[in-house]
Amino acid sequence: MDDPLPHRHAPMLPPLAALVQGEGRRLLSEAALTPDPARVAAGWERRFIADARRAEEAMALYQSLGFEVVADPVRLDGLETDCQDCRLAMLLQFKTIYTRRPPDPP
Numbered sequence: 001m002d003d004p005l006p007h008r009h010a011p012m013l014p015p016l017a018a019l020v021q022g023e024g025r026r027l028l029s030e031a032a033l034t035p036d037p038a039r040v041a042a043g044w045e046r047r048f049i050a051d052a053r054r055a056e057e058a059m060a061l062y063q064s065l066g067f068e069v070v071a072d073p074v075r076l077d078g079l080e081t082d083c084q085d086c087r088l089a090m091l092l093q094f095k096t097i098y099t100r101r102p103p104d105p106p
Helices: 008-024 037-041 052-062 086-093
Strands: 045-051 067-072 095-101
Touching: 037 045, 045 052, 052 067, 052 095, 086 095
Parallel strands: none
Antiparallel strands: 045 095, 067 095
């Protein structure tokens, strides 16, 4: 249902926008995480970073779609941040999901 008084929410927009922008800067962006060059050279494609608890679900899904799948720990040298707490959290809680198509049978 449309808000009959949309203007009553207008004063909240600038503070909410600032909050969202702050969160975006606080969180480690996926663009700041570089893929493992050895995996990429071997034909693996980095899909995303997943919480370790969700990594197994993602792996099962990709396997059901016919992909080979691995979940590697996040690499310290792949983290482009000076925040030591961010680095520790990423190392302990997240996995990097890589997939590749299996080779065609001969």
